[in-house]
């Protein structure tokens with residue numbers, strides 16, 4: 001009976017400047033209020049809560065080209081990178097609670113710096129978040145995060161002074177996308193140009209989630225087994241279930257698919273860091289909508305750290321004797 005103990009390092013990242021909609025900075029507090037830490041402990045995890053990061057105001061902060069709030073985004077991610085590095089080197093699996101998806105820059109950067117060799121990235125999202133500063137249609141960095149991290153894309157990235165600390169640290173061949181259904185033409189070109197593995201919602205429908213996860217793991221582990229960085233955007237799930245998010249797109253993952261993904265990744269034993277981003281309580285029109293979004297986010301995370309729908313029991317459990 002394999003004893004896989006999980007030690008989780010929770011890092012709250014109350015940040016919204018990677019996109020224009022207020023409220024996503026409240027993501028960490030609403031997820032905490034739903035009892036994440038207690039639920040992780042109840043399923044046998046150790047939990048160290050590092051609290052919420054404090055992000056400095058950046059006055060002025062004019063766009064660089066199309067890129068909006070470069071100062072705020074750059075400094076928040078530099079701070080987050082250090083926090084994720086620390087949690088990882090202290091022996092925990094970092095769990096970053098966003099906040100918008102621009103935070104993946106710091107989370108992946110800090111994770112990569114803390115481990116020997118390379119990491120693989122599983123990006124669960126309706127969106128590819130791979131626009132460059134020159135292709136972005138909105139200037140919002142939460143739609144550009146991956147472009148700053150991928151080694152093979154750097155010749156297409158202009159200098160952004162506030163991002164000069166970012167060292168590209170992910171290879172295109174080590175990335176898998178799951179759930180795509182709202183991809184800009186330029187992003188689609190970039191995904192093809194880099195030969196990045198994509199399981200869009202078409203593949204989820206065609207193959208079924210079990211086969212998608214089987215192929216994801218076969219693909220990522222086909223050469224060297226690398227630690228997995230799971231970056232999970234709650235908008236990957238269908239907005240009928242998780243409406244309290246900034247960029248909803250119809251035709252998303254079911255609850256069952258969303259949790260199957262994390263159950264499967266957990267059982268590889270290679271999950272090394274997790275992001276859960278884009279929960280925005282102000283984007284729900286009713287309290288029930290916010291609650292549904294938050295509860296599903298929590299269940300997705302419990303699946304990352306050992307919860308299985310078939311049930312769990314402590315390794316040392318003994319049936320009581322009469």
Ligand SMILES: N[C@@H](CSCCS(N)(=O)=O)C(=O)O
Pocket residue numbers: 100101102125126127128129131136137138139140142143144182184233235246247278
């Ligand atoms: N592709 C659009 C929307 S990206 C949506 C970002 S997220 N983090 O997936 O919500 C853009 O680049 O702004």
Ligand SMILES: [Mn+2]
Pocket residue numbers: 101125127129142233278
């Ligand atoms: Mn995203």
Ligand SMILES: [Mn+2]
Pocket residue numbers: 112113114115116117118
């Ligand atoms: Mn490294």
Ligand SMILES: [Mn+2]
Pocket residue numbers: 125126127233235236247278
């Ligand atoms: Mn998204």
